[in-house]
Amino acid sequence: MITEQTRGVYVISATPFTESGAVDFESLDSLVEFYLEQGVHGITLLGMMGEAHKLTFDEASAVVRRAVARVAGRVPVVVGVSHSSLEVMSALARLAVDAGAGGVLVAPAAGLRTDDQTFAYYEAVAAALGPSIPWIYQDYPQSSAVYLSATLFARMVGAFPAMVMLKAEDCPGLGKITRIRAEAERTGARRVGILVGNGGLYFPQSLRRGADGVMTGFAYPDMLVQVYDRFVAGDADGAEDVYDRYLPLVCYEQQPGYGLAVRKEILRRRGAIRSAKVRVPGPSLTAADVADIDRLMARLALRLR
């Protein structure tokens, strides 16, 4: 099970599809192996970039069961269970934990506008999940349009013992990490984990602000692992040197609503999955996009030599 001490690189797994749009379970197996070979510290299934909202409940369940079985305890698995109905969210969470997942990721429901509304929603979430399922607040307002202040997060840390982590993807978000860490230090409150997202953008800066790692699906999780390892070994500059070499690809993959096609294409090229197919409606690559990727990968290869 994940805890407040969970840290490192949790890769947001893509969900592989065949060219016809069915879930490709063999690619899911190979993708899990790929991620583990890159040295990730954990795997997150059914994140937003895992196209969770494009799966039926049955498909989602099957993905969870297959991937958890394949991981076979080598690293913890987190499952995104966000849903517009708390009843459905809760059913998926139970199913995930029963299958062997170590925790769940819950984004706020659409339409929460004020601190009180967000708190009330998570009160319901906490009640539905109970004390034994550790959960993570996913703070990704670019998609949810729900905004989290450091003050509200502190209130939630106090109220919800099973909430053990913040997935921090607000942008700009560095100041929030600083405020959360400072506030907890000032009050002596429980210190929860913070993993950042956004494809790895601002990862070195985030670590210096107090983040414990990253939870993202960037197609080179090996880079994220190297950056993390060097940083915790005290070599902040070495970490940032590694990071900077990949930054053009981080930026390219970070194009909103489009990066997923880039990510899956690179995963395909790296042999992790068989098809870069994204469910419809979703981005697809043009010849010019492919030329960009060719060029960025070639330039990366040169820099790494």
Add this chain to the structure above:
Amino acid sequence: MITEQTRGVYVISATPFTESGAVDFESLDSLVEFYLEQGVHGITLLGMMGEAHKLTFDEASAVVRRAVARVAGRVPVVVGVSHSSLEVMSALARLAVDAGAGGVLVAPAAGLRTDDQTFAYYEAVAAALGPSIPWIYQDYPQSSAVYLSATLFARMVGAFPAMVMLKAEDCPGLGKITRIRAEAERTGARRVGILVGNGGLYFPQSLRRGADGVMTGFAYPDMLVQVYDRFVAGDADGAEDVYDRYLPLVCYEQQPGYGLAVRKEILRRRGAIRSAKVRVPGPSLTAADVADIDRLMARLALRLR
């Protein structure tokens, strides 16, 4: 099957739940009977106000099968099949038609921004549904954030023969109805049906602009039927007189993100369903809200006397 000539009052069915949040199939039966007793010309399942997005695929399938079986051909049934994945949308549409539904309702996917993007999405929808499933464009930008011009709609009418109707819920939307009717007259294009929504707000004005009826879940579908019948009988003023008597309740139920609780409570009081339960997160009524409803219903009863 619905066609371009389909008209009248299509009620958007609520989805009844038990107090614990399970689908209440017995109430679904009684609700169907209630709607038919009010004289509706058709029933729409799994609309946005039917909490479709809060059901699993299996629950949605079960609701469709049960309600279609209960209607037993007495009126046509339309099924909302909007989903963030075209693959899932298409599967639900096929299941609905196989169960006996007469057409499907498809809202645009999130994130469509330009005329070309919206057209391209519906090209994919049309290809996925094929020529034999009649479908309806749901124009409800307050929720979808996708905007439809009369020009784009005319282009779609020309390109998609199986698109037989517009569910018109843009607000303000009267001008769009006028423009669509004028444009079709000018070009001699196929005349498709237009049913308006928004809880019935602006229904009399919409009929004068060229709408063919209404598709909404207002808790007094009997009023909508009376207004429609009088209007098509040539008594526009009589129609509007009936409408005006219910207008305070139309307005009250039309409060965004909250009206569903009002609607289900009135349906419960009218004996149509057993519980006004809305899945979480969703609106719930306070004592002051209940007092408002008491008062509005009492004043309505006085006016109807």
Add this chain to the structure above:
Amino acid sequence: MITEQTRGVYVISATPFTESGAVDFESLDSLVEFYLEQGVHGITLLGMMGEAHKLTFDEASAVVRRAVARVAGRVPVVVGVSHSSLEVMSALARLAVDAGAGGVLVAPAAGLRTDDQTFAYYEAVAAALGPSIPWIYQDYPQSSAVYLSATLFARMVGAFPAMVMLKAEDCPGLGKITRIRAEAERTGARRVGILVGNGGLYFPQSLRRGADGVMTGFAYPDMLVQVYDRFVAGDADGAEDVYDRYLPLVCYEQQPGYGLAVRKEILRRRGAIRSAKVRVPGPSLTAADVADIDRLMARLALRLR
């Protein structure tokens, strides 16, 4: 100067333009007289429906000076001073008060997302305005996309003594009025005024929830005055009877982004202004719209007979 005890009907003044788009100061004079003849208890200049954001600072200043001079102390005048720069907002507020205005209306700046951000912005507003200019929080999230909870409002009431009123236009918003009044009663906090907006929609319900009146530009402020007078005289049903007669016009004028053209046209027909011109880009009326207005006004005349 307005205070916590200010109540009644504050009409949001339209800003009249000539057909060529210049501010029409003579119509501003006649409009002021028209409003006063309808019995309003106050006048608000440069609200959102006063096209404030379409004026230069110099034009806004001239409108304030002319209207305040014309009112000549017969009722209090409130001035909308919302601006994307606090420096400019503050300059306009000072100018308004120097000209004789009794208070200012301040909507939150764009982009405020959390309770803390909104509070911090109003801390800056309060500091800029100082203790001697009474001000009103304009809660109109449909336009500002800034959301106010009852909890945050209570915190602001405690912190900002010069904030004497809430202009409550959230929708749904009845529950918030109830919560604000209940919370203040529970804590014994200062009771500030609440005037509702939204063209008068839900005015009777709002009064029962604890609102002190209405601040809106509905083209029949005489109706609002009658409703208010009857309600405070203890005749809630009589108040609602008057209101219901005008409800079709309240609804029609309430069409978002379009109602201003309706409002100005009715004001023109009632002899209050010379032209219904709205600055570009803005709504304009088609022949079908004009026919709707003709019909709604004729039906109103019948009901009032």
Add this chain to the structure above:
Amino acid sequence: MITEQTRGVYVISATPFTESGAVDFESLDSLVEFYLEQGVHGITLLGMMGEAHKLTFDEASAVVRRAVARVAGRVPVVVGVSHSSLEVMSALARLAVDAGAGGVLVAPAAGLRTDDQTFAYYEAVAAALGPSIPWIYQDYPQSSAVYLSATLFARMVGAFPAMVMLKAEDCPGLGKITRIRAEAERTGARRVGILVGNGGLYFPQSLRRGADGVMTGFAYPDMLVQVYDRFVAGDADGAEDVYDRYLPLVCYEQQPGYGLAVRKEILRRRGAIRSAKVRVPGPSLTAADVADIDRLMARLALRLR
């Protein structure tokens, strides 16, 4: 005057303020000199990142007159004139051109939703500006929420001869540049200029797609000039090598709603302006932010050595 052939690096000028929030005209002079020393091909005043919406009309006029006089014809000057009223926009445009500006930048008004609405708005813009003021369409939907397709842009190119350029800031936006260039080639339509924005993010990729340069306020315009010069000299890899060295700072400055404080601080450190003051409400730097900037600038200096 700018034309379809205008290209290179147009820097979006910051608007300098004193610590008390007044426009700092002396810093405006020094900033103009700084930009010219960096080799920019043009200067754009009163862009969104120039805090145009936080100035009064009089302040905006004074900024234009002072900066144009200081530039004294050494490079063309473009002026952002976007305003919620066409009447005010048009007055500022005339004033700018009379003062010596070579063209104006016009973002779409808020609330334009469909291709037809956007086209109609720019028809009014084109009529208001007349044939002799060259103008630029600013495509920045992240702020305007107005979306431009390649199809609609082609229609505008055909209809508005005075529209000579696209400021392309949509994100993702590379595909749109490709489509616009391909469509114009296919139809033989007029080729207009395309300058990209977004702080320079994706600048090398944009040049390869057919952009003619960049219009942005990144605090190192010298880098942008070098990238542009190398690229047009045929050294695409050399251009990208220069770019990659600055990419960590491009990313850092690109944090939405916050980068302006970073940009002004770097401009201050580089001696271009006296104060990094941003008008309220606006971002301000914390100690941790300053530490980030220190570190990123130190690492840049190392890479440039």
